[in-house]
Amino acid sequence: MPRSGSVGHLEIDSVSRSFGSLRAVNAVSLDIAAGEFIAFLGPSGCGKTTLLRIIAGFEAADSGRLTLDGRVLAGLPPNRRDVGMVFQNLALFPHLTVAENVAFGLELRRKGTAEIARQVEEALALVALDGLAGRRIQQLSGGQRQRVALARALVLHPAVLLLDEPLSALDLKLRRQLQGELKALQRRTGTTFVFVTHDQEEALSMADRVAVFNRGGLEQFDTPQALYGRPATRFVAEFVGDANIRSAAQLAPLGLSLPAGSLLVIRPEDCVVGTAAAAAPVRIDGVVEAVDFVGPHARLRVAPDGMPAGTTEPWLALLPGAALDGLAPGARATLGFDPARAAQLPASQIRGGA
């Protein structure tokens, strides 16, 4: 049930919010296009949920501007914003049935009984819950509750749907399944989704663009591929995926010269180990410290030679499982990589840190 025209263009312009001396959201600007699937990604306490609650209207921004399709949101209470929300604990009404939960917002809009019944049925069909309309919330499984929460929000056709870690309570398998369904639902409805998560894999796999937050600030806002391939900050490089991050001083002995103060980000899957390393432009000799074999691939930690004990920063490599070829902890090995495939963080951009 896509909405006519393009609605759901959300502009966030240098929005800040402090709690006491804590800057929960620090001058964040984001331009979210109508129909986009956006993920807010970051560790807990990074400000992503606070920003979501500011968009919903449950918190007020101290400064900055929020507009939805050109309408200024400041001063509008949550019930007048045309914004939907799926809460972290879902917040389904325990005293109402599935159908009554979904009908809640429609009844407040004073639609006719027949119209409400038709729309509830349509919304339940959309989330594949037809037949459960009369159930009580307590009788549903976790995944079914999830879908009721989605139907309850989507039946009102909000311009933007906010989702606050709605999958975090589910087990991994159900989570994967619902991630797929959620993404398909977003495509089908054309609604702008803003999805808060601390799970980088969830963010990368679902969103069109991901906003990475750290300590209240926006680190980077980009497509998943760009985020991973060209991290803008050290924080993003470390938070999104694994990375070998080396300074110019650490790389100089390997014959690589970088501008002073800049960093090189080498992804573990861009490293090769063993005989394959012979052809790599940059090679490091060392000892295999650890091997984690997980079937399709294996993670290796290689301690480079010539580093004083205690200061050794091991290299991470991700190899196809079949390429392990007898590499075991304690074995001598050569690790190689191609600096052309690595991302460089200029000195001026290095913020955050582990």
Next chain:
Amino acid sequence: MRTGFPTRALAALLLVLLPAPLVIVIGSSFSPRAVLGFPPPGFSWRWYVEFLGTPSWLVAFGISAALALVSAVLTTLASIGAALALRRAPARLRGIAETAILAPLLFPHAALAIGFLGWLGMAGLGGSFAGMLIAHLVLCAPFAYRPVAVSLAQIDSSLPEAATILGAEPGQAFRRVVLPLLRPGIAASLLFGFIISFDEVTVSMFLVGPEFTTLPVAIYARLNDSADPVVAAISSILILLTAGLVLLMDRLVGLRIFVDIEEDGRHPSA
């Protein structure tokens, strides 16, 4: 773990002792003789007829019922207001306020009664319905506040938020989501308030006047000068009424709230 013989014997004894007073009161109320005794030497409705035919008993009954009803409703309304206000209050303030509400539980009722007697007399409310009502409101407050506050604490704060973002004004969110979820607490609060007030003797005894008395005080006064079974008949009627009230509440809202008030499953377990 198997329960040993002493434990089971104690449990059996308690099971006999708990209903024993009820059996004796109801039994002796049917006595045809003018002296309270058990077992009754015969069967007669005599004392029930006397109760229902004596205006002073009926007036006392009416006063107690009205007092209990008004006390229950007012303390419950006040408890809802207090619980809502204190939920958002700073923890220190909430602690102080809750202690004040629960204070009547901590003081001897005789001491409270003397206090009430003093200041209600000064206010010109001694021996009046209004004075008695004020005392009963204070005595009922601790019992009325707790069930409402516990019910409210179990309502996740995201529920009214969810109602709001679905389009509800704050008042609608309260009426359509918070209030229905508070229902068991409100029912318990009303029931406790009613029973505490209806049952109150110690404080009420100090506050009755020559023209104004409550049923429990009247029963007590009657026992002091003659032990005829009319008091047993009245007590039997009260037992019946209370049992009826509890059953009604159970049918309407369920009484699980009395049994395990902390674990009443009102949360949508996420």
